[in-house]
Amino acid sequence: MSKTIDLFTPFELGSLTLPNRVVMAPMTRSRAGQGEKKIPTTLNAEYYAQRVSAGLIITEATQVSPLSTAYANTPGIFTAEQTAGWKLVADAVHQQGGRIFLQLWHAGRVAHPLLHPEGATPIGPSAIAAQGQTFTPQGMQPYVTPRALELDEISEIIHQFQQGAENALAAGFDGVELHGAFGYLIDQFLQDNANQRSDRYGGSLENRTRFLLEMTQVVTQVWGAKRVGIKLSPSNTYNGMADSNAVETFSYAIDALNAFDLAYVHLMEASEADLRHGGQKIPTSLFRPLYKGTLMVNCGYTKATAMTALSENNADLVSFGNLFLANPDLPERFRLDAPLNAPDSATFYAPPCNDSIENCGFEKGYTDYPFLQSPTLEHSH
Template identity: 50%
Template sequence: MSNDDTVLFSPTRLGDIDIANRIVMAPLTRNRAQADRVPTPLAATYYGQRASAGLIIAEATQISPLGQGYLDTPGIYSDAQITGWKAITDEVHARGGRIVLQLWHVGRISHTSLLPDGEVPVAPSALCADTKTFTANGFEEVSTPRALALDELPGLVEDYRIAARNAITAGFDGVEVHAANGYLIDQFLRDGSNHRDDAYGGSIENRTRLLFEVVSAVADTIGAARTGVRLSPTTPANDAHDSNPQPLFERAVERLEGIGGLAYVHVIEGATGGDRDNIDFDYAALRSRFTGPWIVNNGYDKQHAVDVLTAGQADAVAFGRPFIANPDLVERLRRNAPLAQPDQDTLYGGGEHGYTDYPALGS
């Protein structure tokens, strides 16, 4: 174990994004968007308070109306949404921070009440996930999806391309393609949710095809060096499972490497928000497939973060829930100060309470 923590607070570069330290704010869904899926002015305060992070990955944001899976989550497909996000990026940049937007399509993790009239969730296959989502009526079982037709997939890729362009228009420094946690791209990757018999199903090469096409399209649109990707090889979140994740995700990362010059790959190690060792998995082998910046995530404390950075096993470490109650997390880690604990009752939905009213040190 290393006692020299300077590496955690040293600057680095993720693609074309210069960051002041190696502490990344992970994307955190807070369910506080307005009815038209526009982020509120309060979100500018929230993200601005946390601008001392080397990089903020803003909350998962749907690329289209059909991509929504939870109540009051923001979008990036309308002019009003772009304008709402621009106020947030302006605030973060005014405070010296860097921020990227996580591009999200939930696929089958949705409910008909959250989608445009007459629509049902879409997925690689018409398999209902064994999970719930949050609607106006509280937690409800997700709706049974329909399988995306082959001729719909180019339009889906185009939705990601447009969303990436919109994010840059809104002032983001880049985007992160959400391919983790059992959402749409992850559903295509895994044989537990992908039972297709066409060019997007069956073999590992076919199941990694949509990931490759989406990330390639985004990289072509805004530049590879402003495009990151999030993966979660072993999480069971949202009924995600695969019969053999090691070769699957090694090939997925190899295909991302083949795009060339991506800003980073961001990997959740273990079960999201839980057991880091839920499945035997060789993360070092995964890392060896990618020559670009590597961000690790899931239950890291300061010492563990310093150790992996010192060993060269990662270039940055993402912290999620600690940023909720500690807007000045970077300074608290620097001083080895105690961390405040979040109020579980105000994590999702509501206003400023439990969102922007957590105090910084000394206030």
Template identity: 50%
Template sequence: MLKLLSPTTLGKIELSNRIIFAPLTRCRAGAGYVPQPINALYYAQRASAGLIISEATQVARNGMGYPNTPGIYSQEQVEGWKQVTQAVHSKGGKIFLQLWHAGRVAHPSFLEPGELPIAPSPIAASAMADTTEGQQPHVTPAEIKLEEIPAVIEQFQQGAKNAQDAGFDGVEIHSANGYLLDQFLQDNSNQREDEYGGSIEKRSRFILEVTQAVVNVWGKEKVGVRLSPGSNFNDMHDSNKNATFSYVVRELSRLDIVYLHIIEPRIKGNVTIEDDGLGLGVKFFRPIFTGKIITAGGYSRDTGEAILQSNDADFVAYGRHFLANPDLPKRFALNASLNKYNRDTFYTSGAEGYTDYPTLE
């Protein structure tokens, strides 16, 4: 049997296989950024994953980075997510919520009138923002004042509490892809001169304090963190990525969280994700992190199996293949052909390209 399909545990959670449904932004939340029945259907269709990690879910309105992404900061959103978790659990699945704040790559069109995105420093990302009016330049964000940082950490902690109320099995903290936690970590976006900027230790403080706050809610066995050390997505750079990410991964290991989720360095499709020749993937971090490791990055059935057989990772996350193949574990078991994904419907609305991909049956 494929190691991909072998049962295992994550902390105390029993998983039917090692195939993870990766967190994928789909822009299909309803009014008030509340999950809808169609979202529950979408996730339930993919409940044969060992674990589902939900799409990025903002912990505050000003953390919203794309149109119609769901939140976890209102009671209506909690009730909407209950539909999702109940649907997944009814199919025997397990699901974590991904806690997210977009930081400087939020756009004013998503925020309250007159509000600016927040960031560790007032430095705009050079990338373009995807808005309902098409792509627009990012604006210069407002620098988070030192006295405001505890309130932002509290938003993550409250989001974690709300995820419990919504019936999730755990949470993943999104510290990848140039969003707020990543912005604090890397020195091209964090040029603070206080306790949260300057040295690697100080730039790492925010992510570690957020992680501890979330662990205080869930316990360490139900909290994971996602990082993208080799990525320059959303205009992210660091003067010494090797040292920065080695330090933060060691500190996360000391917190004894249940998993580290690493996006492999790559260039894939229309998204530029480069590693600058540093090779900051799971092979690099395996000796540093003592917990379980999830790897993501354009894997096939064979390459996913190979990375598990090498023991460089414990789980493999699949995004686009799982999006287009709701029964992906069964297809892997049978070595069956895969549906092709339709990139044009990744971020649209409605069922097309969302809940209408056929299973083998």
């Protein structure tokens, strides 16, 4: 009789042995890359090193070019200084026995000229603006209409991802994840409400998937396929994303990824916000028979729902965002059924600093959540 798979069952991810299946999800925290240089710091290294009990850590989204900035104080991986900053992070995690992938990111149209050198206009597959607003040095601003990429520019963007992958390798990471979710550039090419091109990168399913597959090809050439994952969000409506037939589009893309023998495909499931904004609730179980490799899932999982997903073979790994943000020792708390620190949403993207808060710095709501074994236990924050 086969052993029941649960969150605490080790997992072989290529040549990496994960001690458990509790993955730290990639989360933008807006505490790295202060100023224009976007360089990770020792504070970021401390934050990730605190969470080494994860089976795998996936870093926050990391820009592959200067024209990819969606939010202030987010890090890059396109300069030597940034690569050295990320080496601090990778080294700190490895010194504590952890495993860490870097997430490669291009925001595409979900960016703003006020965050770009010389106020450059964001780019996208088509000249269609994202919906919503973003925080800039001049406060909240609506997204602008992007400049549609010329055909000969697309290879340059793919090369930027390749260079980012090479820099991540130099920084000492264990692998990389391509950010193909949440309405950023890869997702913009994939879904037909953002991609209305008439060339070889638009129109048919084959053409809209081409950018994703070419990107995957070059990054796996740098790392080897078993050290590359990709995140997709079939039900996502964030940043105004939609597709006329999301099931068909993502089924095609996920099936096509079988050709690479990747480390994993990371699927973001429908959130309540997605459903409120007209998103389709597409269960992971729909894609499970299509994808022959490792499947990671995410979206508000608890210990109980994650255990069910694993035991029913709907996933191999489960990633946790807010719970890992607030509980640096999340696997141990799950193991002991211990109380969990509550995430403080006011400090997700930066501390709410004002004159009434003493010594307010980027560590607030970042590296100051208590561990279970702390002498002064607090189970809420």
